[in-house]
Amino acid sequence: MPTSQDSEVSSNGPAYRLNPETTSESTPLLSNSLQKRCWDKFLKLPGLGFMCSLGSGVFVAICSLMFKLLPSINPLEILVFNSVFQTAIFASVIIKTREPLFGVQGERCFLLLRAIIGAVSATLIYSAFQLIPLADASTIAFSAPVFVNVFACVLLGESCDGFHVVTVLTTVTGVFLISKPPFLFRDEQDSDVSTSDRISGSCMALGGCLGMALVFVVMRKLKRTSYSSINIVFSSSIVILDSVVLTVINEWSFPHCGEDGWFIIVSVISFTVASFLQTAALKLEEAGLVSIGRTINVVLSFIFQVMLLEERVGWTSVLGAVLVCSSVGVIGIKRCKNST
Template sequence: MIHIESSCNDLGSCFFHRTGFLGPKDQRIFLFIRGFLGSCAMILKYYAIQAMPLADATVISFSSPAFTCIFACIFLKEKCTVWDIVFIVFTITGVVLIARPPFLFGSNDEDLVEDYTDRLKGTIAAVGGAVGTAIALVVLRKMGKSVHYMLTIWYYATFGLIESTIALFVLQEWHLPYCGLDRWFLVLISLLGLGGQVFLVKALQIEKAGLVSIVRTMDVVYAFIFQALFFHRTPTWLTIGGALCVMASTAGAAVVKWYTSSKKTKENQL
């Protein structure tokens, strides 16, 4: 046990001896932005899952590639092609089909089981989370490999702890669930959430972003499956149509990016 503790301490000291807990001075502002917005996006996503169906919240959160394209054009000066505009339109269409605003679909939508006020709050939270995720991804792209991926996750977890603590005190909700099983669920959520962040950042470092984006669209499929299995709720055709629009947008953007990068590589080799 002591040997394991010593090894962990040595690993931690070796890692932070090179960069420090704050990271390189010229990258700290980006690390702060990534940590703050990344944790805000996750908090908003969890709220959206509570306020609206799981599959709907997951699909809307996947609209982040459209916002990523917009912010990349603004802050990274990346070109916005015709395909990018098409994918953005597909994403917005998907979000509208899922949110189903009354001024387009009428105020008495029979497919909506929950109160539309809650659904609207969940939609706003999910879109806000998607925007926060998009900016965080743009910041990660800006930093590149100049910062160790574990340091970005360290900022993400630290800001998440601080923001959650402040929010709980403000909302007067600082108490653990009464049921013992729910407490274990909280632990499981934290472990799976952190593990997901580690695997995502590592995947972006060892594999092309296009392929990672395509694989990540499977989250939507899993959300529909889990919603049907555990909550016994079948998605509506409008929700499925919106999900297909968002997934097509994400997958299409990834394919176009992969094709463009492959074409440039071949031209450079020639």
């Protein structure tokens, strides 16, 4: 999902909390001191970061819905359109602010690693939308924050206590219920989703989720690289990777104008706005609270699936979503308490 990708940049404490002085210098639209003062006051509004995280979750859900409403178009092609637009937006920011395109020296290898892993992760997650119900794919992808501590423990040597083990096991159980393996849920299989598609889609979503968790760990090494550089390299990587894949499998379709064209436009706008709001939320608020705010993505996905897509929701999917959201919520609350 967009960029759903950076919702847990920091495991403990504030995640890139916004400095008013730095913001004023790096915001090209603020041309005089009055505008700067107004901007600084706006940034200090209570709950602004949490509201940005809610907004990000809403636009991620809308973007995901557009993928489901375009079944005749390969999801990778839609992802390419979204990434091209986002690349253009961040390229204009870099040109205006004159920031280094490929980040600062000493962090470029991590920037490249973040872009490659993020591109593969996004490709897997959005491909899963074509195979399994919207709410199921969104829930599995949303569980990424739970696995951050696992990778941080293995790669960065951070502590991993019993609390994290329990949340991981709870999350895996939730994903297991959503995937509905046929050897345990033979009577609960969806009539509109084949067993092979459900298993393949769930594995794709889980693979994308693990990739996102790894991205969050790598992001901790990008302390001086600007978000504009991170996002433009990431978006460009998606364009290159998915364009090559679409060319190899010969799946370019180039949608016609009309309803499909409007869905593409809504998807592009939602993808970019979600990325912007998520970045703003991470700069303004603790990562734990941001992850809690983005649970609205899962809630909206269930609503969209039932009311707009007219697909039934099984009890295993609901129970799995409750387990996953509970794990993410508990981790978010613990991180908020640790940062105070």
